[in-house]
Structures are given as structure tokens and as C-alpha cells.
Amino acid sequence: xxxxxxxxxxxxxxxxxxxxxxxxxxxxxxxxxxxxxxxxxxxxxxxxxxxxxxxxxxxxxxxxxxxxxxxxxxxxxxxxxxxxxxxxxxxxxxxxxxxxxxxxxxxxxxxxxxxxxxxxxx
Numbered sequence: 001x002x003x004x005x006x007x008x009x010x011x012x013x014x015x016x017x018x019x020x021x022x023x024x025x026x027x028x029x030x031x032x033x034x035x036x037x038x039x040x041x042x043x044x045x046x047x048x049x050x051x052x053x054x055x056x057x058x059x060x061x062x063x064x065x066x067x068x069x070x071x072x073x074x075x076x077x078x079x080x081x082x083x084x085x086x087x088x089x090x091x092x093x094x095x096x097x098x099x100x101x102x103x104x105x106x107x108x109x110x111x112x113x114x115x116x117x118x119x120x121x122x
Contacts, residue, residue, distance in 0.1 A: 003120045004028045006047035008038040008064065009082070010056045014105075018051060018082075021109050022116070035059025039067055042074055048120055051112075052099075054083040054090065062097055069098035078119045082107060 005027045009015050015031045022029045054061035068074040080101040081094045094102045
């Protein structure tokens with residue numbers, strides 16, 4: 001069965017190509033545009049992995065990650081941050097909150113696909 005990926009980003013210029021890229025690699029993909037949407041979608045969609053932007057209005061990616069990792073029924077979901085925040089402090093915060101990977105924008109499509117495949121093959 002195909003693995004499911006939830007893409008969470010408020011920028012269509014990121015979500016559209018990422019969705020296409022993941023579908024090309026035979027993943028089932030759902031896109032949402034806010035942290036709130038991500039948290040309400042997770043129960044229904046049950047993704048194997050979340051590609052998550054940090055900077056979003058109201059509920060940011062850090063809060064989404066923390067919420068997922070603290071919830072026993074969502075703990076196993078892999079979380080990959082894809083963010084324009086490139087400071088060591090931001091990356092460390094993502095890792096502390098339980099992210100499985102942190103990719104900085106602009107990113108290489110190959111790097112994202114390889115990271116996703118690696119995490120989902122564990």
C-alpha cells in the first residue's frame with residue numbers, strides 16, 4: 001500500500017511542486033495550508049509522514065510538530081520540517097521537538113525525495 005504524505009505550507013509555490021514530486025514517487029498526498037488544518041486533517045488522513053513548514057499564521061510548524069509528538073496516536077508519524085529558517089537555533093528547536101529531519105529552503109527535490117524515502121523505509 002502506498003505511503004501517505006501530508007504537506008503543510010501556506011505557500012502554493014512550495015505545495016504545488018512538492019505535491020507533484022511526491023505523487024511522481026508514488027506517494028498518496030494531501031495538502032493543507034495551515035497548522036490548524038494539519039492538526040484536524042491528521043486523524044482522518046493518517047499520514048505516514050508530514051512535510052511541515054515552520055512559519056505559518058496562528059499555529060506554526062513547531063506547534064504542530066510538538067502536538068503530533070506528544071499525542072500517543074500520532075507519535076509514529078515522521079515529521080520533516082521544510083523551512084526558510086536556517087539558523088542553528090531554529091534547526092535545534094525542530095530537533096528538540098521531535099522532528100525526524102530539517103530541510104532548509106531553497107531545497108533540492110532530490111534531497112527531499114531521498115529524505116522521505118529513507119524515513120519511510122525505517
